[in-house]
Amino acid sequence: MTQVIATLAEVSARYDAVFCDLWGCLHNGVAPFPAAVAALQAYRAQGGRVILLTNAPRPKSSVIAQLDKMGVPRDAWDDVVTSGDAAQYAMLTGAVGRKVYFIGADKDEPFFTDFADDLAEIAAANPVIERVALTQAQGIVCTGLADDLTETLETYHATLLAAKTLGLPMLCANPDLTVHWGDQLLYCAGALAQSYEAMGGTALYFGKPHPPIYDLARRRLALLGGPSDPQILCIGDGINTDVQGASGEGLDALFITGGLAVDHFGPDPQAPDMALLQAWLDKAQLSPSFSIGKLR
Structure with missing residues:
Protein backbone atom coordinates (compact mmCIF):
# COMPACT_ATOMS: atom_id res chain seq x y z
CA MET A 1 0.00 0.00 0.00
CA THR A 2 1.30 3.45 -0.86
CA GLN A 3 2.10 5.90 1.94
CA VAL A 4 0.63 9.36 1.47
CA ILE A 5 3.07 12.04 2.62
CA ALA A 6 2.76 15.80 2.94
CA THR A 7 6.30 16.85 1.98
CA LEU A 8 9.36 15.41 0.27
CA ALA A 9 11.36 16.17 3.42
CA GLU A 10 9.49 13.42 5.28
CA VAL A 11 11.36 10.73 3.33
CA SER A 12 14.20 12.45 1.46
CA ALA A 13 16.91 11.61 4.03
CA ARG A 14 16.64 7.96 2.95
CA TYR A 15 17.91 8.75 -0.55
CA ASP A 16 21.19 9.90 -2.07
CA ALA A 17 19.49 11.18 -5.23
CA VAL A 18 16.13 11.76 -6.85
CA PHE A 19 15.17 11.32 -10.48
CA CYS A 20 12.46 13.99 -10.83
CA ASP A 21 10.01 14.38 -13.68
CA LEU A 22 9.34 17.88 -15.08
CA TRP A 23 5.84 18.40 -16.54
CA GLY A 24 3.22 18.05 -13.82
CA CYS A 25 5.83 17.89 -11.06
CA LEU A 26 8.19 20.85 -11.34
CA HIS A 27 6.22 22.95 -13.85
CA ASN A 28 3.08 22.94 -15.99
CA GLY A 29 4.75 23.85 -19.27
CA VAL A 30 4.17 27.55 -18.62
CA ALA A 31 5.51 28.31 -15.14
CA PRO A 32 7.35 26.48 -12.35
CA PHE A 33 5.60 25.33 -9.19
CA PRO A 34 7.23 27.38 -6.38
CA ALA A 35 6.70 24.71 -3.72
CA ALA A 36 8.30 22.03 -5.91
CA VAL A 37 11.28 24.26 -6.64
CA ALA A 38 11.71 24.93 -2.92
CA ALA A 39 11.52 21.21 -2.09
CA LEU A 40 14.30 20.34 -4.53
CA GLN A 41 16.43 23.27 -3.40
CA ALA A 42 16.11 22.13 0.21
CA TYR A 43 16.98 18.55 -0.72
CA ARG A 44 20.12 19.67 -2.54
CA ALA A 45 21.09 21.93 0.34
CA GLN A 46 21.20 18.81 2.53
CA GLY A 47 23.54 17.03 0.11
CA GLY A 48 21.07 15.22 -2.15
CA ARG A 49 21.54 15.05 -5.91
CA VAL A 50 18.71 15.98 -8.27
CA ILE A 51 18.59 14.58 -11.80
CA LEU A 52 15.69 15.99 -13.80
CA LEU A 53 14.47 12.98 -15.78
CA THR A 54 12.09 13.92 -18.56
CA ASN A 55 10.49 12.30 -21.58
CA ALA A 56 11.05 15.51 -23.55
CA PRO A 57 12.24 14.48 -27.02
CA ARG A 58 14.83 17.26 -27.18
CA PRO A 59 18.48 17.15 -26.02
CA LYS A 60 19.19 18.35 -22.51
CA SER A 61 20.57 21.73 -23.64
CA SER A 62 17.18 22.60 -25.15
CA VAL A 63 15.36 21.56 -21.98
CA ILE A 64 17.75 23.58 -19.83
CA ALA A 65 17.14 26.63 -22.02
CA GLN A 66 13.38 26.10 -21.61
CA LEU A 67 13.73 25.81 -17.82
CA ASP A 68 15.82 28.98 -17.71
CA LYS A 69 13.24 30.87 -19.76
CA MET A 70 10.48 29.58 -17.52
CA GLY A 71 12.31 30.76 -14.42
CA VAL A 72 13.30 27.44 -12.84
CA PRO A 73 16.44 28.26 -10.81
CA ARG A 74 19.53 26.20 -11.53
CA ASP A 75 20.14 25.51 -7.86
CA ALA A 76 17.08 23.22 -7.92
CA TRP A 77 18.88 20.54 -9.93
CA ASP A 78 22.28 18.99 -10.71
CA ASP A 79 21.80 17.55 -14.20
CA VAL A 80 19.14 16.86 -16.81
CA VAL A 81 18.53 13.61 -18.69
CA THR A 82 15.99 13.53 -21.49
CA SER A 83 14.30 10.88 -23.57
CA GLY A 84 15.78 12.83 -26.46
CA ASP A 85 19.29 12.16 -25.14
CA ALA A 86 18.65 8.41 -24.92
CA PHE A 206 13.99 5.10 -25.12
CA GLY A 207 12.32 7.26 -22.45
CA LYS A 208 10.49 6.29 -19.27
CA PRO A 209 9.52 3.57 -18.43
CA HIS A 210 12.15 1.91 -20.66
CA PRO A 211 15.68 1.06 -19.43
CA PRO A 212 17.85 3.25 -21.73
CA ILE A 213 16.94 6.55 -20.06
CA TYR A 214 17.62 5.14 -16.58
CA ASP A 215 20.98 3.75 -17.71
CA LEU A 216 21.94 7.20 -18.97
CA ALA A 217 20.68 8.88 -15.79
CA ARG A 218 22.76 6.55 -13.62
CA ARG A 219 25.89 7.23 -15.72
CA ARG A 220 25.44 10.98 -15.37
CA LEU A 221 24.66 10.67 -11.65
CA ALA A 222 27.93 8.75 -11.18
CA LEU A 223 29.84 11.63 -12.75
CA LEU A 224 28.59 13.87 -9.92
CA GLY A 225 30.29 11.70 -7.31
CA GLY A 226 28.76 10.04 -4.28
CA PRO A 227 28.10 6.40 -3.31
CA SER A 228 28.85 3.66 -5.83
CA ASP A 229 25.38 2.19 -5.25
CA PRO A 230 23.19 5.22 -4.50
CA GLN A 231 19.70 5.01 -3.10
CA ILE A 232 17.43 6.69 -5.65
CA LEU A 233 13.84 7.96 -5.41
CA CYS A 234 11.90 8.49 -8.65
CA ILE A 235 9.38 11.35 -8.57
CA GLY A 236 6.67 11.73 -11.17
CA ASP A 237 2.99 12.00 -12.08
CA GLY A 238 2.92 9.33 -14.79
CA ILE A 239 1.75 5.97 -13.49
CA ASN A 240 2.78 4.18 -16.70
CA THR A 241 6.04 6.09 -17.13
CA ASP A 242 7.47 7.36 -13.83
CA VAL A 243 6.03 4.73 -11.48
CA GLN A 244 6.23 1.78 -13.85
CA GLY A 245 9.76 2.78 -14.84
CA ALA A 246 10.87 2.98 -11.21
CA SER A 247 9.34 -0.43 -10.54
CA GLY A 248 11.16 -1.95 -13.49
CA GLU A 249 14.45 -0.53 -12.22
CA GLY A 250 13.90 -1.70 -8.64
CA LEU A 251 13.68 1.89 -7.37
CA ASP A 252 11.24 3.55 -4.97
CA ALA A 253 8.74 6.02 -6.45
CA LEU A 254 6.93 9.10 -5.19
CA PHE A 255 3.72 9.45 -7.19
CA ILE A 256 2.41 13.00 -7.74
CA THR A 257 -1.36 12.55 -7.65
CA GLY A 258 -2.10 16.19 -8.56
CA GLY A 259 -0.65 15.83 -12.07
CA LEU A 260 -1.89 13.84 -15.06
CA ALA A 261 -4.33 11.75 -12.99
CA VAL A 262 -5.59 14.59 -10.76
CA ASP A 263 -9.27 14.01 -11.63
CA HIS A 264 -9.30 10.55 -10.02
CA PHE A 265 -8.52 11.32 -6.38
CA GLY A 266 -11.16 13.70 -5.08
CA PRO A 267 -11.76 17.46 -5.17
CA ASP A 268 -8.53 18.65 -3.51
CA PRO A 269 -5.41 18.25 -5.71
CA GLN A 270 -3.22 18.82 -2.65
CA ALA A 271 -4.85 16.04 -0.61
CA PRO A 272 -5.76 12.84 -2.49
CA ASP A 273 -8.57 10.71 -1.09
CA MET A 274 -6.80 7.59 0.19
CA ALA A 275 -9.59 5.16 -0.72
CA LEU A 276 -9.89 6.50 -4.26
CA LEU A 277 -6.11 6.51 -4.68
CA GLN A 278 -5.61 2.96 -3.48
CA ALA A 279 -8.44 1.63 -5.65
CA TRP A 280 -6.95 3.40 -8.68
CA LEU A 281 -3.47 2.04 -7.97
CA ASP A 282 -4.86 -1.47 -7.49
CA LYS A 283 -6.49 -1.25 -10.90
CA ALA A 284 -3.20 -0.06 -12.42
CA GLN A 285 -1.43 -2.94 -10.62
CA LEU A 286 1.33 -0.60 -9.50
CA SER A 287 2.22 0.47 -5.98
CA PRO A 288 4.52 3.49 -5.54
CA SER A 289 6.25 3.62 -2.18
CA PHE A 290 4.87 7.10 -1.56
CA SER A 291 2.22 9.44 -2.93
CA ILE A 292 1.77 13.18 -2.55
CA GLY A 293 -0.74 15.68 -3.91
CA LYS A 294 1.87 18.15 -5.19
CA LEU A 295 5.64 18.09 -4.83
CA ARG A 296 6.55 20.30 -1.91
Missing part, protein backbone atom coordinates in the same frame (compact mmCIF):
# COMPACT_ATOMS: atom_id res chain seq x y z
CA ALA A 87 16.95 8.36 -28.32
CA GLN A 88 19.81 10.35 -29.86
CA TYR A 89 22.21 7.64 -28.77
CA ALA A 90 20.04 5.03 -30.47
CA MET A 91 19.76 7.10 -33.65
CA LEU A 92 23.48 7.80 -33.81
CA THR A 93 24.28 4.12 -33.47
CA GLY A 94 21.92 3.20 -36.33
CA ALA A 95 18.85 1.83 -34.53
CA VAL A 96 16.58 2.87 -37.43
CA GLY A 97 19.19 3.20 -40.18
CA ARG A 98 21.22 6.15 -41.42
CA LYS A 99 18.47 7.59 -43.67
CA VAL A 100 15.45 8.72 -41.67
CA TYR A 101 12.11 10.42 -42.15
CA PHE A 102 11.32 12.98 -39.46
CA ILE A 103 7.98 13.54 -37.73
CA GLY A 104 8.15 16.41 -35.28
CA ALA A 105 7.97 20.12 -34.57
CA ASP A 106 10.38 22.87 -35.54
CA LYS A 107 11.31 23.22 -31.87
CA ASP A 108 12.66 19.65 -32.00
CA GLU A 109 15.19 20.35 -34.78
CA PRO A 110 18.10 20.34 -32.27
CA PHE A 111 17.54 16.60 -31.95
CA PHE A 112 19.66 16.18 -35.08
CA THR A 113 22.39 18.69 -34.31
CA ASP A 114 22.72 19.39 -30.59
CA PHE A 115 24.42 16.62 -28.63
CA ALA A 116 25.56 16.50 -25.02
CA ASP A 117 29.29 15.92 -24.53
CA ASP A 118 28.87 12.20 -23.92
CA LEU A 119 26.93 11.86 -27.20
CA ALA A 120 29.01 14.23 -29.34
CA GLU A 121 31.85 11.70 -29.40
CA ILE A 122 29.46 9.03 -30.66
CA ALA A 123 28.16 11.39 -33.35
CA ALA A 124 31.70 12.11 -34.52
CA ALA A 125 32.58 8.43 -34.71
CA ASN A 126 29.58 7.37 -36.82
CA PRO A 127 28.30 8.22 -40.32
CA VAL A 128 26.03 11.24 -40.59
CA ILE A 129 22.29 10.73 -40.19
CA GLU A 130 20.54 11.86 -43.38
CA ARG A 131 16.95 13.12 -43.38
CA VAL A 132 15.05 11.99 -46.46
CA ALA A 133 11.55 11.59 -47.86
CA LEU A 134 9.42 8.76 -46.51
CA THR A 135 9.87 6.62 -49.63
CA GLN A 136 13.67 6.83 -49.32
CA ALA A 137 13.87 6.23 -45.59
CA GLN A 138 15.19 3.25 -43.67
CA GLY A 139 13.32 4.34 -40.55
CA ILE A 140 11.36 7.11 -38.84
CA VAL A 141 12.44 9.47 -36.08
CA CYS A 142 9.38 10.79 -34.23
CA THR A 143 9.68 13.52 -31.61
CA GLY A 144 5.98 14.40 -31.61
CA LEU A 145 3.36 16.16 -33.72
CA ALA A 146 4.52 19.00 -35.96
CA ASP A 147 1.90 21.27 -34.37
CA ASP A 148 0.47 19.73 -31.21
CA LEU A 149 -1.82 22.71 -30.63
CA THR A 150 -3.83 22.10 -33.81
CA GLU A 151 -3.10 18.58 -35.09
CA THR A 152 -4.56 15.25 -33.96
CA LEU A 153 -3.52 11.63 -34.39
CA GLU A 154 -5.80 11.41 -37.41
CA THR A 155 -3.60 14.00 -39.14
CA TYR A 156 -0.88 11.33 -39.39
CA HIS A 157 -2.98 8.29 -40.28
CA ALA A 158 -2.06 8.21 -43.97
CA THR A 159 1.64 8.81 -43.30
CA LEU A 160 1.84 6.08 -40.68
CA LEU A 161 -0.06 3.65 -42.88
CA ALA A 162 2.39 4.28 -45.72
CA ALA A 163 5.34 3.83 -43.35
CA LYS A 164 3.90 0.55 -42.10
CA THR A 165 3.51 -0.65 -45.68
CA LEU A 166 7.18 0.19 -46.29
CA GLY A 167 8.15 -1.73 -43.14
CA LEU A 168 9.89 1.22 -41.49
CA PRO A 169 10.75 1.03 -37.77
CA MET A 170 9.89 4.13 -35.73
CA LEU A 171 12.24 5.60 -33.15
CA CYS A 172 9.95 7.24 -30.58
CA ALA A 173 11.82 10.01 -28.78
CA ASN A 174 9.07 10.56 -26.18
CA PRO A 175 6.99 7.62 -24.90
CA ASP A 176 4.46 9.93 -23.20
CA LEU A 177 0.96 9.76 -24.69
CA THR A 178 -0.24 13.18 -23.51
CA VAL A 179 1.00 16.13 -21.48
CA HIS A 180 -0.59 19.16 -19.86
CA TRP A 181 0.37 22.52 -21.39
CA GLY A 182 -1.22 24.95 -19.00
CA ASP A 183 -4.83 23.74 -18.92
CA GLN A 184 -4.67 22.04 -22.33
CA LEU A 185 -3.97 18.33 -22.93
CA LEU A 186 -1.64 17.72 -25.89
CA TYR A 187 -0.63 14.55 -27.74
CA CYS A 188 2.99 13.41 -27.54
CA ALA A 189 5.17 11.15 -29.70
CA GLY A 190 4.11 8.11 -27.68
CA ALA A 191 0.54 8.50 -28.94
CA LEU A 192 1.76 8.41 -32.55
CA ALA A 193 3.94 5.38 -31.80
CA GLN A 194 0.98 3.63 -30.18
CA SER A 195 -1.14 4.32 -33.27
CA TYR A 196 1.67 2.98 -35.45
CA GLU A 197 1.89 -0.23 -33.45
CA ALA A 198 -1.90 -0.63 -33.67
CA MET A 199 -1.47 -0.64 -37.47
CA GLY A 200 1.17 -3.36 -37.21
CA GLY A 201 4.21 -1.10 -37.31
CA THR A 202 7.29 -1.40 -35.08
CA ALA A 203 8.11 1.33 -32.55
CA LEU A 204 11.27 1.59 -30.42
CA TYR A 205 11.17 3.48 -27.11
Whole structure:
Protein backbone atom coordinates (compact mmCIF):
# COMPACT_ATOMS: atom_id res chain seq x y z
CA MET A 1 0.00 0.00 0.00
CA THR A 2 1.30 3.45 -0.86
CA GLN A 3 2.10 5.90 1.94
CA VAL A 4 0.63 9.36 1.47
CA ILE A 5 3.07 12.04 2.62
CA ALA A 6 2.76 15.80 2.94
CA THR A 7 6.30 16.85 1.98
CA LEU A 8 9.36 15.41 0.27
CA ALA A 9 11.36 16.17 3.42
CA GLU A 10 9.49 13.42 5.28
CA VAL A 11 11.36 10.73 3.33
CA SER A 12 14.20 12.45 1.46
CA ALA A 13 16.91 11.61 4.03
CA ARG A 14 16.64 7.96 2.95
CA TYR A 15 17.91 8.75 -0.55
CA ASP A 16 21.19 9.90 -2.07
CA ALA A 17 19.49 11.18 -5.23
CA VAL A 18 16.13 11.76 -6.85
CA PHE A 19 15.17 11.32 -10.48
CA CYS A 20 12.46 13.99 -10.83
CA ASP A 21 10.01 14.38 -13.68
CA LEU A 22 9.34 17.88 -15.08
CA TRP A 23 5.84 18.40 -16.54
CA GLY A 24 3.22 18.05 -13.82
CA CYS A 25 5.83 17.89 -11.06
CA LEU A 26 8.19 20.85 -11.34
CA HIS A 27 6.22 22.95 -13.85
CA ASN A 28 3.08 22.94 -15.99
CA GLY A 29 4.75 23.85 -19.27
CA VAL A 30 4.17 27.55 -18.62
CA ALA A 31 5.51 28.31 -15.14
CA PRO A 32 7.35 26.48 -12.35
CA PHE A 33 5.60 25.33 -9.19
CA PRO A 34 7.23 27.38 -6.38
CA ALA A 35 6.70 24.71 -3.72
CA ALA A 36 8.30 22.03 -5.91
CA VAL A 37 11.28 24.26 -6.64
CA ALA A 38 11.71 24.93 -2.92
CA ALA A 39 11.52 21.21 -2.09
CA LEU A 40 14.30 20.34 -4.53
CA GLN A 41 16.43 23.27 -3.40
CA ALA A 42 16.11 22.13 0.21
CA TYR A 43 16.98 18.55 -0.72
CA ARG A 44 20.12 19.67 -2.54
CA ALA A 45 21.09 21.93 0.34
CA GLN A 46 21.20 18.81 2.53
CA GLY A 47 23.54 17.03 0.11
CA GLY A 48 21.07 15.22 -2.15
CA ARG A 49 21.54 15.05 -5.91
CA VAL A 50 18.71 15.98 -8.27
CA ILE A 51 18.59 14.58 -11.80
CA LEU A 52 15.69 15.99 -13.80
CA LEU A 53 14.47 12.98 -15.78
CA THR A 54 12.09 13.92 -18.56
CA ASN A 55 10.49 12.30 -21.58
CA ALA A 56 11.05 15.51 -23.55
CA PRO A 57 12.24 14.48 -27.02
CA ARG A 58 14.83 17.26 -27.18
CA PRO A 59 18.48 17.15 -26.02
CA LYS A 60 19.19 18.35 -22.51
CA SER A 61 20.57 21.73 -23.64
CA SER A 62 17.18 22.60 -25.15
CA VAL A 63 15.36 21.56 -21.98
CA ILE A 64 17.75 23.58 -19.83
CA ALA A 65 17.14 26.63 -22.02
CA GLN A 66 13.38 26.10 -21.61
CA LEU A 67 13.73 25.81 -17.82
CA ASP A 68 15.82 28.98 -17.71
CA LYS A 69 13.24 30.87 -19.76
CA MET A 70 10.48 29.58 -17.52
CA GLY A 71 12.31 30.76 -14.42
CA VAL A 72 13.30 27.44 -12.84
CA PRO A 73 16.44 28.26 -10.81
CA ARG A 74 19.53 26.20 -11.53
CA ASP A 75 20.14 25.51 -7.86
CA ALA A 76 17.08 23.22 -7.92
CA TRP A 77 18.88 20.54 -9.93
CA ASP A 78 22.28 18.99 -10.71
CA ASP A 79 21.80 17.55 -14.20
CA VAL A 80 19.14 16.86 -16.81
CA VAL A 81 18.53 13.61 -18.69
CA THR A 82 15.99 13.53 -21.49
CA SER A 83 14.30 10.88 -23.57
CA GLY A 84 15.78 12.83 -26.46
CA ASP A 85 19.29 12.16 -25.14
CA ALA A 86 18.65 8.41 -24.92
CA ALA A 87 16.95 8.36 -28.32
CA GLN A 88 19.81 10.35 -29.86
CA TYR A 89 22.21 7.64 -28.77
CA ALA A 90 20.04 5.03 -30.47
CA MET A 91 19.76 7.10 -33.65
CA LEU A 92 23.48 7.80 -33.81
CA THR A 93 24.28 4.12 -33.47
CA GLY A 94 21.92 3.20 -36.33
CA ALA A 95 18.85 1.83 -34.53
CA VAL A 96 16.58 2.87 -37.43
CA GLY A 97 19.19 3.20 -40.18
CA ARG A 98 21.22 6.15 -41.42
CA LYS A 99 18.47 7.59 -43.67
CA VAL A 100 15.45 8.72 -41.67
CA TYR A 101 12.11 10.42 -42.15
CA PHE A 102 11.32 12.98 -39.46
CA ILE A 103 7.98 13.54 -37.73
CA GLY A 104 8.15 16.41 -35.28
CA ALA A 105 7.97 20.12 -34.57
CA ASP A 106 10.38 22.87 -35.54
CA LYS A 107 11.31 23.22 -31.87
CA ASP A 108 12.66 19.65 -32.00
CA GLU A 109 15.19 20.35 -34.78
CA PRO A 110 18.10 20.34 -32.27
CA PHE A 111 17.54 16.60 -31.95
CA PHE A 112 19.66 16.18 -35.08
CA THR A 113 22.39 18.69 -34.31
CA ASP A 114 22.72 19.39 -30.59
CA PHE A 115 24.42 16.62 -28.63
CA ALA A 116 25.56 16.50 -25.02
CA ASP A 117 29.29 15.92 -24.53
CA ASP A 118 28.87 12.20 -23.92
CA LEU A 119 26.93 11.86 -27.20
CA ALA A 120 29.01 14.23 -29.34
CA GLU A 121 31.85 11.70 -29.40
CA ILE A 122 29.46 9.03 -30.66
CA ALA A 123 28.16 11.39 -33.35
CA ALA A 124 31.70 12.11 -34.52
CA ALA A 125 32.58 8.43 -34.71
CA ASN A 126 29.58 7.37 -36.82
CA PRO A 127 28.30 8.22 -40.32
CA VAL A 128 26.03 11.24 -40.59
CA ILE A 129 22.29 10.73 -40.19
CA GLU A 130 20.54 11.86 -43.38
CA ARG A 131 16.95 13.12 -43.38
CA VAL A 132 15.05 11.99 -46.46
CA ALA A 133 11.55 11.59 -47.86
CA LEU A 134 9.42 8.76 -46.51
CA THR A 135 9.87 6.62 -49.63
CA GLN A 136 13.67 6.83 -49.32
CA ALA A 137 13.87 6.23 -45.59
CA GLN A 138 15.19 3.25 -43.67
CA GLY A 139 13.32 4.34 -40.55
CA ILE A 140 11.36 7.11 -38.84
CA VAL A 141 12.44 9.47 -36.08
CA CYS A 142 9.38 10.79 -34.23
CA THR A 143 9.68 13.52 -31.61
CA GLY A 144 5.98 14.40 -31.61
CA LEU A 145 3.36 16.16 -33.72
CA ALA A 146 4.52 19.00 -35.96
CA ASP A 147 1.90 21.27 -34.37
CA ASP A 148 0.47 19.73 -31.21
CA LEU A 149 -1.82 22.71 -30.63
CA THR A 150 -3.83 22.10 -33.81
CA GLU A 151 -3.10 18.58 -35.09
CA THR A 152 -4.56 15.25 -33.96
CA LEU A 153 -3.52 11.63 -34.39
CA GLU A 154 -5.80 11.41 -37.41
CA THR A 155 -3.60 14.00 -39.14
CA TYR A 156 -0.88 11.33 -39.39
CA HIS A 157 -2.98 8.29 -40.28
CA ALA A 158 -2.06 8.21 -43.97
CA THR A 159 1.64 8.81 -43.30
CA LEU A 160 1.84 6.08 -40.68
CA LEU A 161 -0.06 3.65 -42.88
CA ALA A 162 2.39 4.28 -45.72
CA ALA A 163 5.34 3.83 -43.35
CA LYS A 164 3.90 0.55 -42.10
CA THR A 165 3.51 -0.65 -45.68
CA LEU A 166 7.18 0.19 -46.29
CA GLY A 167 8.15 -1.73 -43.14
CA LEU A 168 9.89 1.22 -41.49
CA PRO A 169 10.75 1.03 -37.77
CA MET A 170 9.89 4.13 -35.73
CA LEU A 171 12.24 5.60 -33.15
CA CYS A 172 9.95 7.24 -30.58
CA ALA A 173 11.82 10.01 -28.78
CA ASN A 174 9.07 10.56 -26.18
CA PRO A 175 6.99 7.62 -24.90
CA ASP A 176 4.46 9.93 -23.20
CA LEU A 177 0.96 9.76 -24.69
CA THR A 178 -0.24 13.18 -23.51
CA VAL A 179 1.00 16.13 -21.48
CA HIS A 180 -0.59 19.16 -19.86
CA TRP A 181 0.37 22.52 -21.39
CA GLY A 182 -1.22 24.95 -19.00
CA ASP A 183 -4.83 23.74 -18.92
CA GLN A 184 -4.67 22.04 -22.33
CA LEU A 185 -3.97 18.33 -22.93
CA LEU A 186 -1.64 17.72 -25.89
CA TYR A 187 -0.63 14.55 -27.74
CA CYS A 188 2.99 13.41 -27.54
CA ALA A 189 5.17 11.15 -29.70
CA GLY A 190 4.11 8.11 -27.68
CA ALA A 191 0.54 8.50 -28.94
CA LEU A 192 1.76 8.41 -32.55
CA ALA A 193 3.94 5.38 -31.80
CA GLN A 194 0.98 3.63 -30.18
CA SER A 195 -1.14 4.32 -33.27
CA TYR A 196 1.67 2.98 -35.45
CA GLU A 197 1.89 -0.23 -33.45
CA ALA A 198 -1.90 -0.63 -33.67
CA MET A 199 -1.47 -0.64 -37.47
CA GLY A 200 1.17 -3.36 -37.21
CA GLY A 201 4.21 -1.10 -37.31
CA THR A 202 7.29 -1.40 -35.08
CA ALA A 203 8.11 1.33 -32.55
CA LEU A 204 11.27 1.59 -30.42
CA TYR A 205 11.17 3.48 -27.11
CA PHE A 206 13.99 5.10 -25.12
CA GLY A 207 12.32 7.26 -22.45
CA LYS A 208 10.49 6.29 -19.27
CA PRO A 209 9.52 3.57 -18.43
CA HIS A 210 12.15 1.91 -20.66
CA PRO A 211 15.68 1.06 -19.43
CA PRO A 212 17.85 3.25 -21.73
CA ILE A 213 16.94 6.55 -20.06
CA TYR A 214 17.62 5.14 -16.58
CA ASP A 215 20.98 3.75 -17.71
CA LEU A 216 21.94 7.20 -18.97
CA ALA A 217 20.68 8.88 -15.79
CA ARG A 218 22.76 6.55 -13.62
CA ARG A 219 25.89 7.23 -15.72
CA ARG A 220 25.44 10.98 -15.37
CA LEU A 221 24.66 10.67 -11.65
CA ALA A 222 27.93 8.75 -11.18
CA LEU A 223 29.84 11.63 -12.75
CA LEU A 224 28.59 13.87 -9.92
CA GLY A 225 30.29 11.70 -7.31
CA GLY A 226 28.76 10.04 -4.28
CA PRO A 227 28.10 6.40 -3.31
CA SER A 228 28.85 3.66 -5.83
CA ASP A 229 25.38 2.19 -5.25
CA PRO A 230 23.19 5.22 -4.50
CA GLN A 231 19.70 5.01 -3.10
CA ILE A 232 17.43 6.69 -5.65
CA LEU A 233 13.84 7.96 -5.41
CA CYS A 234 11.90 8.49 -8.65
CA ILE A 235 9.38 11.35 -8.57
CA GLY A 236 6.67 11.73 -11.17
CA ASP A 237 2.99 12.00 -12.08
CA GLY A 238 2.92 9.33 -14.79
CA ILE A 239 1.75 5.97 -13.49
CA ASN A 240 2.78 4.18 -16.70
CA THR A 241 6.04 6.09 -17.13
CA ASP A 242 7.47 7.36 -13.83
CA VAL A 243 6.03 4.73 -11.48
CA GLN A 244 6.23 1.78 -13.85
CA GLY A 245 9.76 2.78 -14.84
CA ALA A 246 10.87 2.98 -11.21
CA SER A 247 9.34 -0.43 -10.54
CA GLY A 248 11.16 -1.95 -13.49
CA GLU A 249 14.45 -0.53 -12.22
CA GLY A 250 13.90 -1.70 -8.64
CA LEU A 251 13.68 1.89 -7.37
CA ASP A 252 11.24 3.55 -4.97
CA ALA A 253 8.74 6.02 -6.45
CA LEU A 254 6.93 9.10 -5.19
CA PHE A 255 3.72 9.45 -7.19
CA ILE A 256 2.41 13.00 -7.74
CA THR A 257 -1.36 12.55 -7.65
CA GLY A 258 -2.10 16.19 -8.56
CA GLY A 259 -0.65 15.83 -12.07
CA LEU A 260 -1.89 13.84 -15.06
CA ALA A 261 -4.33 11.75 -12.99
CA VAL A 262 -5.59 14.59 -10.76
CA ASP A 263 -9.27 14.01 -11.63
CA HIS A 264 -9.30 10.55 -10.02
CA PHE A 265 -8.52 11.32 -6.38
CA GLY A 266 -11.16 13.70 -5.08
CA PRO A 267 -11.76 17.46 -5.17
CA ASP A 268 -8.53 18.65 -3.51
CA PRO A 269 -5.41 18.25 -5.71
CA GLN A 270 -3.22 18.82 -2.65
CA ALA A 271 -4.85 16.04 -0.61
CA PRO A 272 -5.76 12.84 -2.49
CA ASP A 273 -8.57 10.71 -1.09
CA MET A 274 -6.80 7.59 0.19
CA ALA A 275 -9.59 5.16 -0.72
CA LEU A 276 -9.89 6.50 -4.26
CA LEU A 277 -6.11 6.51 -4.68
CA GLN A 278 -5.61 2.96 -3.48
CA ALA A 279 -8.44 1.63 -5.65
CA TRP A 280 -6.95 3.40 -8.68
CA LEU A 281 -3.47 2.04 -7.97
CA ASP A 282 -4.86 -1.47 -7.49
CA LYS A 283 -6.49 -1.25 -10.90
CA ALA A 284 -3.20 -0.06 -12.42
CA GLN A 285 -1.43 -2.94 -10.62
CA LEU A 286 1.33 -0.60 -9.50
CA SER A 287 2.22 0.47 -5.98
CA PRO A 288 4.52 3.49 -5.54
CA SER A 289 6.25 3.62 -2.18
CA PHE A 290 4.87 7.10 -1.56
CA SER A 291 2.22 9.44 -2.93
CA ILE A 292 1.77 13.18 -2.55
CA GLY A 293 -0.74 15.68 -3.91
CA LYS A 294 1.87 18.15 -5.19
CA LEU A 295 5.64 18.09 -4.83
CA ARG A 296 6.55 20.30 -1.91
